[in-house]
Amino acid sequence: MPTRLHFDEADYLNCRFAHSALWETQAAAHMLKRPDRQAYQRPWLLRTRREAAAIDLTPLWLLMPQRGVTPGWLSPPPATPAAAFEDEIAQVRATDPLSARADALRSLKATPHALAAARDRGWLRDPAVMLREVSDALERIWTRLIEPEWPRMRALLEADIAFRTRRLAEHGLGGLLPEISTHCSWRAGTLTVQDHAEHERRLGGHGLVLMPSVFIWPHVIGTFEAPWQPALVYPARGIAGLWAEPAAPAVTTLTRLLGRGRAAILASLDVPATTTVLARRLDLAPSSVSSHLTVLREAGLLTARRHGRQVLYARTGLGDALTTGS
Template sequence: MTLVLRFGSGDTARCRFAVSPLQETMSALLVLKAPHRQAWYLPWLRGIQDVVAGLDLGLLGVAVPVRGHGPDFLWPSPTGPLTTIEDDLAQVRAAAPDVVAAELAEHARRLDPRTVPPHLYRALTGDPVAARDRLVAHQREAWRALVAPLWDRVRGLLDADITTRARQLADGGLEGLFADLHRRARWENDALHLRGLRRGSLDLRGRGLVLVPTAFGWPNLGIGPTGATSAAPPSLVYPMLGAARLWAPAARPPAIARLLGAGRAAVLAETLVPGTTGGLARRVGLAPATVSHHLTVLRDAGLVTAERRGHEVLYRQTPLAAALYSGGV
């Protein structure tokens, strides 16, 4: 099966990148519900065992299918690369009651009522405003428990992916971008062909396309919303580059620690995954002021770069630092 996205006048210019804390949260929930995907996330699963044991998401667990299509309003298209969890949740909370009712009713028809606790089934098909608000509360709880503790590291990798993909788009247009975005995505005749999704075609109608890298969605490819009446641009969710870095401990060769000092070497090692001063301080267990000083020295030495992201500054290793770690200098 193949879904074909047809680009018309203006759609190419309206393609943009975004991140979504809520997308990561919902994808993390799917990892918990799909044992066949859990092998890729074992380090994360080991670290949240106690949290998961005490997590009761009730209605949200019923509303999120392991396979197939779920309610679109629970997966809003993010607004941009600086989207916060509150931005995402505000979109869910703003979903019209008639839309919520229709999508939850459609989802309920795909469920076997015998496998769902009666009180949750009634909540799913009852008052849409109450159901929507309850689902938003569960999404916030899931975010805090599952994703927020490692969001700085996830966010750094998502930003690094966007930087790389934006360069591909600038250098090779959409054809260059989609050449290696995902093995099931192919650009042909001014249209994007997505294998493994429902058969059909979707005209973007000048809305463009939002490209959303994901850590917890690996290795899948997803898209939504795709409803014919939706005014929002669809979001194409694809696995980010360098996902293995998320779980790998930062390498800290003894020679570099002797050269730079233990604290500065630790900060440099962590910038393999881009991060802010505060985020890096949490990762290495040092005071933000100390990390800020180390970053200034590392930047002056050409080992890290600083890029502004909204009101934040993101630090990442330079090729010189990477060569130093690999023994290339």
Template sequence: MPLTLRLGADDLTRCRFAISPLCQTHEALRMLRRPARHGYHRAWLRRMGRTLDGLDLSPLWLFVPRPGGYTPDFLAPPPDEPYPSIDGELARMRATEPALARAEMARSLACTPGLTESAQGRAALDDPAGAVRRLADVTELAWHALLAPDWPRHRAVLEADIAQRSRRAADGGLDDLLTGLHPAVDWAGHTLTLRAYADVPDAQLPDGRGVLLMPSVFVWPDVVSGFARPWQPTVIYPAHGMGRLHTTPAPRPPEALARLLGHQRAAVLTGLTAPASTTELARRHGLAPSTVSAHLTALREAGLLDSRRQGYYVLYARTALGDALADGN
């Protein structure tokens, strides 16, 4: 059955976005449990092959069941600020109350027959505080091995998604934002429905906690939600532009535009199909950040780009005039 979240007036005023490096780490781990769904991330997986061979993730695998199971929410709780650091999130994870950790671990183990009675399962439930410490330590190793080297690029994609959707909300309102999250998400009559769920109870939100919206690079092709107390209800959806993260080469601009602006500057303009930061554009085009910054300044002064600060970055997006030039119109 679908999962439904009925939002009152207070909930609608408390809808917010966030980016969580900890949640992204666990989404990457869950993707590794879905071998048939690697899709856009095959290049990343090939690059991570040797790293995975030398990384012992067995304590985490105990609580990352195959699709359909439950992963404890304390492993990656919804962030309480828009742009938390990985150190802050790991500290929050390590501070999990043992009773809460035990309840969530018991629920997760019960998803796999025999796992609760296994030696590893009994050890975790007998010493939940120790289990939290071990799981946090392994998660920190997974972060540094799997995500940290690429995090600036990942974060740029996630921030660009938030900027694009925020602009959509500004243009079309909250209805337009929520209906465009994912093909499996419906929004009507103050009810947000995730159609991909089975055997999930209907959810009410009577206390005005709102909904946290988090773009993800690794959740594709699904959209997932967590709403068990004490965490804020959360919807994690695939980010715009994630398909180009590892595989898309630098764009080739139209010849006429390259003659007008110069090849590099035209390529920067043409490649801005979604908002991006100077760092992301420098990596994408193989240019020095100072060179990209000079191109962006010139394009912005010509009225072809807008810029806005998002967290630690300034994101650049084409104006209507920039779109017309890039599209050859």
């Protein structure tokens, strides 16, 4: 069933990219409920299985039907390009309880046992209880499962945004959107997204927020219903290698040429990353990584691109050729 988003002239001017710590937190909870979404996340699942088992995910899972919508207030589209989790969770906690109850009922009714469980928990009688329990669960997932890995995840999301921004400049919005996913098509100012819901919305000058996600694969979400900002959430590029740890540096031609530290950094940049992510990934001091990055960049093996307060390093064509031996 398709979702159709209709653009007018003002919408083209108001499209933007963003990523959201809160979105990734709730999407991780959804992924934990759905084995069919876990193919690329198994290394992370193995590392975090004890922490995940200790978290009661029931409050979130009740609002995440397999066939049906999840309440918009659970993870609203971010108002800024890279909102802090603390600000986003504060917005969830500040949701009007009666509005939250009405929105939650649509999700609960999609699964009879979920509606019964919500009644048993007192959610329908006192929706403030629901907001508190759901917000507390989100905070626990963030603190125990997401925040320790957030630098790595954020680097991947920002690398996707940098890539998509270049593609937007090269091909325009009508060329970019079908590239994002095979579920997306574009014709005459209308974006069509194949998903589990039939929905139609005129963007009305609000534009579209394009949001890469680590945990949404293999799906794409095509809209948030009013009053939420229209958004397209799609799988980020490079998730297949996100959790892979680099192999221990071997005595190779690259190592002999560049030195062990620089060779390890260059080899680990299959996906663009920040100094902090590289230091953690390779167990090196940030100052050493920074020094190596400067040398590699001056040698023409890396590029640096600022995204917000972060600087992402990526291999150049020469860097790729040296790394792969091609």
